[in-house]
Amino acid sequence: MIVQQLNQRFALPGVLLFERGQGNPPRIHVESETCEAVLYLHGAHLVHWQPRGHHPVIFTSHRSRYAEGHPIRGGVPIVFPWFAQHPSDAAAPMHGLVRQRPWRVERTEARDGVVLVTLAIDLNAQESTAWPFDAALRLIVELGEHLNLTLHVQNRSANAITFESALHTYLAIGDVQQTTVHGLEKTRYIDKVDQFKEKWAGREPATITGETDRVYLDTTAPCHVDDPTLRRRITVSKSGSCSTVLWNPWIEKAARMADFGPDEWKHMLCLETANIGPNAVTLPAGATHAMGCHISVAHMKA
Numbered sequence: 001m002i003v004q005q006l007n008q009r010f011a012l013p014g015v016l017l018f019e020r021g022q023g024n025p026p027r028i029h030v031e032s033e034t035c036e037a038v039l040y041l042h043g044a045h046l047v048h049w050q051p052r053g054h055h056p057v058i059f060t061s062h063r064s065r066y067a068e069g070h071p072i073r074g075g076v077p078i079v080f081p082w083f084a085q086h087p088s089d090a091a092a093p094m095h096g097l098v099r100q101r102p103w104r105v106e107r108t109e110a111r112d113g114v115v116l117v118t119l120a121i122d123l124n125a126q127e128s129t130a131w132p133f134d135a136a137l138r139l140i141v142e143l144g145e146h147l148n149l150t151l152h153v154q155n156r157s158a159n160a161i162t163f164e165s166a167l168h169t170y171l172a173i174g175d176v177q178q179t180t181v182h183g184l185e186k187t188r189y190i191d192k193v194d195q196f197k198e199k200w201a202g203r204e205p206a207t208i209t210g211e212t213d214r215v216y217l218d219t220t221a222p223c224h225v226d227d228p229t230l231r232r233r234i235t236v237s238k239s240g241s242c243s244t245v246l247w248n249p250w251i252e253k254a255a256r257m258a259d260f261g262p263d264e265w266k267h268m269l270c271l272e273t274a275n276i277g278p279n280a281v282t283l284p285a286g287a288t289h290a291m292g293c294h295i296s297v298a299h300m301k302a
Helices: 002-010 250-255
Strands: 016-020 026-031 037-038 046-050 106-110 114-123 133-145 146-157 162-163 165-167 171-172 180-182 188-191 198-202 212-216 224-226 232-239 243-249 268-275 282-283 288-299
Touching: 002 016, 002 026, 002 106, 037 114, 037 133, 037 282, 046 224, 114 224, 146 282, 162 232, 165 288, 224 268, 232 268
Parallel strands: none
Antiparallel strands: 016 026, 026 037, 037 046, 106 114, 114 133, 133 146, 146 288, 162 282, 165 268, 171 268, 180 224, 188 198, 188 212, 212 243, 224 232, 232 288, 243 268
């Protein structure tokens, strides 16, 4: 009944359809002249985006759980209002309050080869002692030859709020060991694999040679991911974001993750648009903050 009602209100004939996804939660399936995409209402979670003429750009694990109370492994999780573990409440959910909850559909539209979807969720101060504030979130997803994701956060509390956020993007990679990431050179970062030590990146582009978990700080630069295996360059540019996260679990950590295939670490790389730690956002009462990422892909020359 929920899927039927959603289709009656928001379907775009021949372009956008609501359907039951894996594990039965409703999802949006987009099939247009410019791309194919799948977006779950659970967590407002994009799990697939493939522009015409390209391999899929977004990675999602084949072992991912699609069930209430579980996050989806891969895609683009929405992280808010804290990143990773809560700093003082061990029982609080990893990566915040919104990635395991259903979002509502506010709008769908198709124009000029782009499908626009707006999803929303409200947070009430009484819902969580870990973050007792009122806020309204909207995610605007633009699906076409390029992918645009914009997360709007409105402070509905009487006082200023401080939060961390991320568009936790998993990119699909041919072979992560052959991949280089340009754009983070000479940038300060926190190395979470090495006891959270603060370091400076060198002049060379970043490469993945082992477990990698870095939070690059005070950077608004676009990043270019060169993937010679799939002969393409993925570009991730951003707005309203001062942190960039680079993550790959590598062999041992991936093997310990029940929702992650043992060899899938080779074929993914997280490059996340974020505001974390010293880059957390403080938002006055009534104000709105927007953070966005723009993803494009181009064939590499032979």
